[in-house]
């Protein structure tokens with residue numbers, strides 16, 4: 001048995017790169033070899049944002065790149081375009097890259113390919129070359145279980161062949177899982193073309209011997225029981241920094257937080273993909289003004305300046321707050337000045353908030369974010385929902401009301417701290433997840 005050598009390949013979005021980077025760091029600490037494959041575009045981007053790629057090289061991680069097939073100026077927020085281009089261009093280039101990596105390290109050839117969703121094609125390439133594969137599922141185990149159960153949902157007549165629920169009803173995929181309605185299915189809000197795509201991708205992901213999940217058996221016991229392939233190895237928190245940020249982190253917000261009273265600041269961030277429409281942006285700004293307490297708001301620069309108008313209304317003062325383009329989120333959530341997290345409920349943000357013991361105010365945008373909200377509000381009971389009005393807007397008054405309700409609720413605060421303790425007990429640094437990680441490493445030897 002030699003040293004396992006993992007070739008890890010994330011789909012090029014922040015929400016996939018970050019957890020795979022955390023997993024890579026954990027594997028490297030266990031003595032494994034890691035070759036991290038980025039698209040050329042993302043590698044340049046992460047390097048130019050002054051991230052920590054160099055410190056990872058010191059830990060023994062190697063970086064390699066392949067072109068995604070798009071022009072540098074192409075809009076990479078168009079995921080259909082990115083997916084088609086990646087699948088058209090990268091599979092043909094991967095065998096030669098693997099050959100080159102192996103030629104440089106004849107003692108330790110690649111033993112396993114680890115991919116995130118959308119990169120299942122690399123498992124197919126590996127399969128043909130006789131290399132084992134695994135998946136790191138970057139969203140909740142519940143969303144993976146739901147995608148895995150698509151054939152059953154179709155057979156049972158719960159959804160049609162296009163993924164559309166046949167009637168209004170609640171579905172429970174297995175005991176200990178929350179009941180879901182059609183809007184909670186992870187393909188919700190992604191557009192019609194993505195459902196057949198997910199069905200196809202799930203078949204490819206079956207080439208992965210393990211489906212590693214950034215979760216624990218305390219957080220999602222029912223979902224993890226749906227298939228023996230599921231292996232919970234979360235919460236992935238090897239490091240408190242995201243070393244491959246696509247935007248430059250504004251670290252001045254940490255100094256600013258140092259000046260704020262304990263548990264006073266409302267942190268607002270909607271991850272790396274969600275787009276806040278101009279009228280919602282205005283309500284949010286005015287709602288934050290109404291709070292009469294400090295806030296830290298991440299307003300990501302738009303990928304396409306014509307698409308979103310982030311103009312601040314004249315009525316917005318923002319004097320109690322700080323607005324940044326991109327924040328060192330893990331450090332922010334751990335800062336004693338933070339009181340709560342207004343979040344889109346992306347799975348990474350959900351896990352990060354849980355591990356910091358921060359109560360949530362939830363406003364999901366699409367996909368798995370709705371069921372993540374159910375976990376936060378209904379299962380773990382560590383947050384509240386922000387309700388929309390009849391026009392689909394979260395109004396400024398709703399924001400103020402729910403922040404006040406949340407921060408007055410001592411039960412939610414106590415449960416958040418308890419959940420933090422429970423989750424940390426399981427991290428890859430100790431507990432069941434660390435045993436699972438060792439099991440995975442031993443399998444890959």
Ligand SMILES: O=c1ccn([C@@H]2O[C@H](COP(=O)(O)OP(=O)(O)O[C@H]3O[C@H](CO)[C@@H](O)[C@H](O)[C@H]3O)[C@@H](O)[C@H]2O)c(=O)[nH]1
Nearest residue numbers: 015018138139242271272273298326327329346347348349
């Ligand atoms: O200012 C910021 C804001 C975010 N982050 C980080 O960016 C990541 C964001 O990930 P996530 O919260 O999961 O949001 P998305 O980027 O929207 O993630 C996509 O991928 C996730 C995992 O598959 C899904 O759960 C989401 O629905 C999908 O939108 C997290 O690690 C954050 O720490 C920062 O470092 N700084």
